[in-house]
Amino acid sequence: MDLRSSDPLVVAGPRSEDALPETAAAAVKIVIVGGFGVGKTTLVRSVSEIRPLTTEETMTQAGVGVDDTAGVERKTATTVAMDFGRISINRELVLYLFGTPGQQRFWFLWNGLFEGALGAVVLVDTRRLEVSFDVIGRLEERGVPFVVAINTFPEAPPHPVEELRAALDLPEHVPIVHCDARKRDSSRDVLLTLMRYLHSLALSTEAS
């Protein structure tokens, strides 16, 4: 990835087929949030029109608390990476998808991320529900509309949706869907579930 030389700065930009058209005038974003290894980047990759890119941000506070990333990922303590992808909705409008870790010590990333976001997808691995509790609570606190997508891992025990709703203490109106983040159609359907949910929320707000 590192293609820098000293002067001038040589930067590998987007491939010409990845360049946005001149007509691209506005962009919106959806945030995919979940624990390490749950499949955020996989989901982004399956629907993105570009190879997922990574942006890094420096932590402003030391990570404290129990480190549950052991064996999953080893990063320097000061930098957090966010993977993201892009979908051109039409000639003018571009949708960006950002994957962000759900653990509490990464919430400092959320400020710029959720501001102006359409909504969020909470990607859940049924083998590690505990990360999702905190995330869902935090999204509710911030007033970010979200749907829950259960990424289906072959080795994970099957859970009926209503059992998971109870386990996650989710209100009746919040959609829960199963998905296979490796599949483009399935990942797209997760995004559509979120958009249809936002649509119903917007219509009910307009009506009131």
Added chain:
Amino acid sequence: MSESGQGWEEGSPERLYVITGGRSGGSETSTLDLVTLVRARTGPPPGMPPEQAAIVRLCSSPLSVAEISAYLNLPVSVVTVLLTDLLAEKRVEARSPIPPANLPDVALIEAVMHGLEKL
């Protein structure tokens, strides 16, 4: 990876401090979002600092702040500071994201839905 031959590490605080002239991105930069689309108005003039010149070249077609950060391998906070200068100097223009609201409007949501249905 080409750490060798460089006087400092790519992401070291010292390097980032020098690039931004010691600024960290305060309130004046708040109009730039991760998905603000940036487009160059002109090519980079001679003598422009390398990071700024790289941004101007990258933005020969519209590019989001997040993408600029990814391609430059610089934190968003640093890119934001650089972009604020480039905006002030009218080297680039920013196409603002949809104004944040509690809930986005129905037409926008429908546009995104239709776009996704066509995937």
